[in-house]
Amino acid sequence: MIRFLLLTFISIYGLHPVHAQLSIGPKAGTHVSLTRFAESDYRASHTSYIVPGYHGGIAANYKANKLYSIQFEFLYSRIGRHVVRTDPYRSRVTNRSSYHYINMPIMLRLSKHKAIRGNHLEVYMNVGPSFNYWLGGSGRIASSEIEENTSMNPMPYDIHFNESQGSYINSMYVAHPNRLQMSLDFGGGVLFDLGFSNHIFVDLRTSLGIGKTYMGEKNGGDFGLFDYTENLEAVNHIFAVSAGYSRDFDLRAIFVKGKIKRR
Numbered sequence: 001m002i003r004f005l006l007l008t009f010i011s012i013y014g015l016h017p018v019h020a021q022l023s024i025g026p027k028a029g030t031h032v033s034l035t036r037f038a039e040s041d042y043r044a045s046h047t048s049y050i051v052p053g054y055h056g057g058i059a060a061n062y063k064a065n066k067l068y069s070i071q072f073e074f075l076y077s078r079i080g081r082h083v084v085r086t087d088p089y090r091s092r093v094t095n096r097s098s099y100h101y102i103n104m105p106i107m108l109r110l111s112k113h114k115a116i117r118g119n120h121l122e123v124y125m126n127v128g129p130s131f132n133y134w135l136g137g138s139g140r141i142a143s144s145e146i147e148e149n150t151s152m153n154p155m156p157y158d159i160h161f162n163e164s165q166g167s168y169i170n171s172m173y174v175a176h177p178n179r180l181q182m183s184l185d186f187g188g189g190v191l192f193d194l195g196f197s198n199h200i201f202v203d204l205r206t207s208l209g210i211g212k213t214y215m216g217e218k219n220g221g222d223f224g225l226f227d228y229t230e231n232l233e234a235v236n237h238i239f240a241v242s243a244g245y246s247r248d249f250d251l252r253a254i255f256v257k258g259k260i261k262r263r
Helices: 002-013 040-045 144-149 251-257
Strands: 021-037 046-049 051-063 070-085 093-116 119-143 154-159 169-172 180-195 198-211 234-250
Touching: 002 070, 002 198, 021 198, 040 046, 051 093, 051 234, 070 119, 070 234, 093 180, 119 144, 169 234, 180 234
Parallel strands: 154 169
Antiparallel strands: 021 051, 021 234, 046 070, 051 070, 070 093, 093 119, 119 154, 119 180, 180 198, 198 234
């Protein structure tokens, strides 16, 4: 998929005159996420719930022409997980956690421009990969085993990567994490022209975790419990809504003429 998108980008910029226009600005929004486990048997005995979250950062768009452009983003996101073991033959376990990520989507954008009552409007579609780096996280886990052995139920915990296992109190150890994960992002939005090279936009996006780029191993999250380990052989599926502001810069004018040219 990455090779196909790379060849598409090269073809677009090789066949079409480059406008050398860069739009950049902040964006932020909210999303809902769902954990998707790899094994169907595990999904049958564990229920995963939709969890709200939020994200924000910087978005940049580099235009080849009015039709094609490349969208780059650098975002922080907080992604939730809520899993309940519902196996009737085993004790109930509830785990709620929040993960911190740096997301770096690189997407091809296809745009259509319209004029409504003299105002410029751009309707667009995006598609491309996102590289997502898992920073860490925390959570709360409740089970009968925790209740029998500690005074905390649910037990709050922090996630520790690649560390020697010390006290399991308030800790989940991940020995072999896959911290760099991938997803396929696609969606669209509307960009409104405010004049003087300023814009605001509204963006809708679906992000599907790509198979085999799991968070870790099936029994990868170790709480020191006999009866439960956290299954990290899973991906995150996300639907996001965001809004932002962007400003245009003419790169040719900046580097050739030494000044910013406004439209």
